[in-house]
Structure formats: structure tokens, C-alpha cells
Amino acid sequence: MPTTIAFLSGLLFSCGLILSGMSDPAKVLAFLDLAGAWDPSLAFVMLGAILVAAPAFALARKRGRSFDQQPINLPPTRNIDARLIGGCLLFGIGWGIAGICPGPALVLVGLGNAKGILFALSMLAGMLIFEYLERRTRQTTC
Template identity: 65%
Template sequence: MITMVVALLAGLVFGIGLIWSEMANPAKVLAFLDMTGSWDPSLAFVMIGAISVSAIAFSVARRRGQTYLGSSIQLPTSRVIDKRLLLGSLAFGIGWGMAGICPGPGLVLVGAGNLHGTVFVVAMLVGMGIFEVLERRRASHPDAKKK
């Protein structure tokens, strides 16, 4: 029960932060990404803050074997930059640049009843489903390990 309460509080803090920083405002995000037009650099400060907090949190997490609530910590171990990572990053960046929405703010927009956010999240879920189908197909293919 305490894990669910902590997860709820963490989600609320995250969502409020996205709203307060205007990361859930697609027009603000697109203005940040438009470096050749009327560029708005203010979200760079939001990103610098997020990276700083994350760096500290990951540093602490690496030294611990479990969370403060007793669950195991599962951090990524791979440092390989491969085609899959690059293509995934490219797809994320293109989607973010086209819509001005990424997954976290998309969920905030759904909660606010925003139609564009809802369309984005539905499309994201469809894309995740397609990825899962392709991954299962790739894993079951005999030559999957060669790629």
C-alpha cells in the first residue's frame, strides 16, 4: 500500500512539475525546438534542472542495492550505442518535434481532457504495441541473434 501511495505522490509531483514548467504545453515546446524562428530558450533551464536532479538520483541509486521502500533497483547496464538506440532516439525526436508532446506531458494532457494529447497517447500506445509484435517476431526467428 505504501508503494502505491509513494508512486501516486511521485506521479503528482512529476505532473505538477510538467504543468508548472510548461513542458505540457506543446506550443511552448515547439517554440523551444524552433531555433530558426522565434526561439524560446526557457525550457533549456527546465532540462538542465531535470538532468541535474536525475544525475544525483542515479548516483545515489547506483550505490544502493534497493529502493528506500525495499524494492530492488534495476538500472540499465548497457552502454552500447547501436542502430536500435539511434533509430529509437530519432523516432522519439521526430515525434516530439512534430507534436511538441512526449510521453509524460502526453499523459498530463490526457488527464486534462486535451484532444491532441489523447491522440498522441493513443498513437504512442499503438506504436508500442507494434514494437512488441515486431520484437516477439524477431525473438522467435531463428536468425534473430545474428542481427
């Protein structure tokens, strides 16, 4: 049952990304182009997502379990540190250059989009490099 719920949630999310235009890198780049032909429509998509997600996260924190009784693992800390800021900066720079972030990249992969496939492969390489460096750091501190 959890796999079915995850699949249906991902499918709904993907459809929302396609419908809103968030899977179109050109539309995202137009949103980020404040000095040029700025397209504010994605701000409304983000606002809608926040309005849906905020109460859902509040409910999840209270319940501690999903509706199918799976444990919910929310981040244990709310600390803002250099590592978090650095990650945000890297994410934002990548988003600004490509006009793609992880969710829409997977939608583009599913659509067979070459730019999305290249982005997803690069994202996967970055995650593997991160895991490798994390393991090395843990080994040297132990």
C-alpha cells in the same frame, strides 16, 4: 506502499510539467524552433531536471534498492548501437512534429486535451506494434 510512492512521484512530476510549461505543445515547439521565435526557457527546465536526476541516479546505482527497499532495475548496458540511435531519431522527430513526449502526453490526457489523447493512443499503438515485432523476431531466432 510502493503504489502510493509511485502515485505521489507521478503527481509531483505532472505538477512540475504543468508548472514549467513542458505540457504545453506550443511552448515545446517554440523551444525547438531555433530559426524562428526561439523560447530558451525549457532549457532551464531540462538543466534543473538533470541537476536533480544525476545525483539521484548515482545514489540509486550505489544502493541497488529504493528507499522502500524495492529493487532498482537500471539499464544493464550503456552500449550505443543502431537500434538506440534509431529510437532516439524517431523520438526526436515525433517530439518535433507534435511538441509532446510521453510524460507530458499523460498529463494532457489527464487534462482531457484531445491532441494529448490522440498522441497517447498513437504512442500505445506504437508500443503494441513494437512488442508484436519483438515477439516475431524472438520466435524466428529461436
